[in-house]
Amino acid sequence: MAAIVSVQNLTKSYEGGFTALDDVSLDIEEGEIIALLGPNGAGKTTLISTICGITVPTSGHILVGGHDTITDFRAARQLIGLVPQEINLEPFEKVRNAVRFSRGLFGLGRDDAHIDKVLAQLSLSDKAGNQIKTLSGGMKRRVLIAKALSHEPRVLFLDEPSAGVDVELRKDMWQVVADLKKQGVTIILTTHYIEEAEAIADRIAVINKGQILLVEDKEKLMERMGRKTLRIELTEPLERIPESLSSWDLELAPDGRALIYHYDSQSDSTGITRLLAAVRDAGLQLRDLQTRQSSLEEIFVGLVHGEDDAA
Amino acid sequence: MNLNAVASIYRFEMARFFRTVLQSIVSPIVSTSLYFVVFGSAIGSRIDTVEGIAYGAFIVPGLVMLSVMTQATSNASFGIYFPKFIGTIYELLSAPVNFLEITLGYVGAAATKALFIGTVILLTANLFVDLPVAHPVAMVAFLMLTCLSFALLGFIIGIWAQNFEQLQLIPLLIITPLVFLGGSFYSITMLPPVWQTITYFNPVVYLISGFRWAFFDQADVAVGISLGAIGLFTLICMTVIWWIFRTGWRIRQ
Numbered sequence: 001m002a003a004i005v006s007v008q009n010l011t012k013s014y015e016g017g018f019t020a021l022d023d024v025s026l027d028i029e030e031g032e033i034i035a036l037l038g039p040n041g042a043g044k045t046t047l048i049s050t051i052c053g054i055t056v057p058t059s060g061h062i063l064v065g066g067h068d069t070i071t072d073f074r075a076a077r078q079l080i081g082l083v084p085q086e087i088n089l090e091p092f093e094k095v096r097n098a099v100r101f102s103r104g105l106f107g108l109g110r111d112d113a114h115i116d117k118v119l120a121q122l123s124l125s126d127k128a129g130n131q132i133k134t135l136s137g138g139m140k141r142r143v144l145i146a147k148a149l150s151h152e153p154r155v156l157f158l159d160e161p162s163a164g165v166d167v168e169l170r171k172d173m174w175q176v177v178a179d180l181k182k183q184g185v186t187i188i189l190t191t192h193y194i195e196e197a198e199a200i201a202d203r204i205a206v207i208n209k210g211q212i213l214l215v216e217d218k219e220k221l222m223e224r225m226g227r228k229t230l231r232i233e234l235t236e237p238l239e240r241i242p243e244s245l246s247s248w249d250l251e252l253a254p255d256g257r258a259l260i261y262h263y264d265s266q267s268d269s270t271g272i273t274r275l276l277a278a279v280r281d282a283g284l285q286l287r288d289l290q291t292r293q294s295s296l297e298e299i300f301v302g303l304v305h306g307e308d309d310a311a
Numbered sequence: 312m313n314l315n316a317v318a319s320i321y322r323f324e325m326a327r328f329f330r331t332v333l334q335s336i337v338s339p340i341v342s343t344s345l346y347f348v349v350f351g352s353a354i355g356s357r358i359d360t361v362e363g364i365a366y367g368a369f370i371v372p373g374l375v376m377l378s379v380m381t382q383a384t385s386n387a388s389f390g391i392y393f394p395k396f397i398g399t400i401y402e403l404l405s406a407p408v409n410f411l412e413i414t415l416g417y418v419g420a421a422a423t424k425a426l427f428i429g430t431v432i433l434l435t436a437n438l439f440v441d442l443p444v445a446h447p448v449a450m451v452a453f454l455m456l457t458c459l460s461f462a463l464l465g466f467i468i469g470i471w472a473q474n475f476e477q478l479q480l481i482p483l484l485i486i487t488p489l490v491f492l493g494g495s496f497y498s499i500t501m502l503p504p505v506w507q508t509i510t511y512f513n514p515v516v517y518l519i520s521g522f523r524w525a526f527f528d529q530a531d532v533a534v535g536i537s538l539g540a541i542g543l544f545t546l547i548c549m550t551v552i553w554w555i556f557r558t559g560w561r562i563r564q
């Protein structure tokens with residue numbers, strides 16, 4: 001399947017000479033949800049802005065739906081809806097007019113039924129006639145989403161959609177994203193909430209210092225890199241790890257009531273059976289056992305820090 | 312051509328105007344009336360006529376031009392500066408529109424507002440003095456061309472400006488003095504020869520002279536030259552705007 005967004009060797013240096021994107025290449029498949037993860041200043045917004053035409057690439061090419069974003073910008077931009085990171089809205093305008101304006105700007109004729117549908121989808125119907133300045137921060141963010149959806153885009157960019165949005169609204173928004181995906185819309189989102197990426201993304205790209213460190217299926221990523229942790233809870237607290245267990249790579253919990261063992265769930269031999277036998281032989285009484293899969297967050301922090309160490 | 316986009320921008324800008332429509336009508340009426348009280352009655356009673364035209368009537372074209380130029384400039388500059396200031400410009404930059412469409416929307420709206428205000432002033436003036444219009448078509452053409460060219464200038468200023476002070480700077484320091492010194496309230500022939508020569512470097516002179524000719528069939532400069540000057544000014548502004556969008560100067564990083 002051809003990529004709906006294809007970023008090829010994109011470099012972006014800002015006027016001051018700072019290189020925010022360094023030879024980035026990325027293909028995004030039609031219909032997928034891809035999450036861009038990365039610390040502050042990684043270049044996520046710059047990448048999105050350059051694809052959408054807000055900043056100009058220093059070198060490299062971008063195709064959206066097969067159209068070059070510079071030479072064939074109309075066709076490319078027609079496909080794109082953008083929800084920016086900052087809440088940029090004209091405060092005195094009414095919600096419905098603001099959304100209608102966006103639709104017109106993208107060259108589409110007036111269609112109030114569609115606008116009403118979008119507003120309803122984002123639970124903004126009862127605010128449609130209000131001035132934007134009278135809305136709460138979370139509502140304003142939804143107005144931005146409504147504007148982006150007003151012209152029925154095939155590719156939607158969400159730059160930190162859940163910043164400043166409460167838990168319940170975030171769930172609602174995930175629902176909106178899921179519905180859009182069902183309609184075949186491709187979604188690219190950036191987030192600092194790894195649980196968000198875990199909850200809704202199909203693929204994850206990790207970006208740091210203007211470079212893409214990794215792009216992978218979420219499931220595969222978690223499987224491949226997912227180390228598991230076994231926590232052996234003890235009836236009696238320990239001062240330190242017994243001599244007989246010193247050959248195992250164990251950690252003692254701070255309160256001394258548990259031994260912690262890291263292992264790779266994919267490997268042929270996890271060593272759990274032998275470990276448990278050794279624990280029994282050491283004369284320790286077990287109270288409980290827990291296993292835990294490391295989260296995307298840990299993977300992410302590991303990646304970004306690993307890069308820092310290497311640098 | 313993305314006509315829906317042009318219409319959307321135009322409508323959006325006009326909506327801003329209509330939110331404060333009362334203020335938009337009242338303030339030119341009040342200031343025009345003040346000019347008539349001060350210049351028309353107090354001073355005019357001593358001047359009587361200029362080049363055979365009652366002084367009260369003589370100043371009308373200049374008055375209209377003064378308002379139209381400042382209004383066209385400030386409306387257009389604010390219109391494009393405000394989205395930059397509050398960040399909504401992202402939408403224009405990421406929409407399938409080209410420079411011509413953006414310019415048409417903003418400049419068209421600013422020119423319309425200025426035209427509206429110019430008309431209000433003409434109607435108000437008509438209450439105070441007898442106002443003949445010798446060349447109605449030329450009068451409307453001059454008025455519209457002035458609205459358009461100064462809206463283009465304002466659009467450039469709005470893109471150039473990086474803060475509100477700069478936004479006010481050019482209208483205040485350049486346009487107002489040029490208009491006042493451009494023969495709004497006197498005939499250039501009333502000046503000493505040296506100053507007459509200097510005045511010919513003031514582009515506003517050609518506009519006011521041409522506009523006044525449309526009313527009274529008398530001009531300081533030949534009408535053809537007036538038309539040429541304003542045409543040239545419009546062309547220069549358009550070229551600058553084209554260059555701005557081509558290079559992304561001050562709008563696209």
Ligand SMILES: Nc1ncnc2c1ncn2[C@@H]1O[C@H](COP(=O)(O)OP(=O)(O)OP(=O)(O)O)[C@@H](O)[C@H]1O
Binds near residue numbers: 039043044045046
């Ligand atoms: N207009 C600009 N001029 C100069 N440098 C810029 C500009 N915009 C961004 N940068 C720099 O580019 C880098 C990447 O910024 P960007 O906004 O893309 O990061 P981000 O990944 O979106 O971060 P965040 O998570 O904080 O939103 C930063 O170092 C930033 O300072």
Ligand SMILES: [Mg+2]
Binds near residue numbers: 044045046085159
């Ligand atoms: Mg960002």
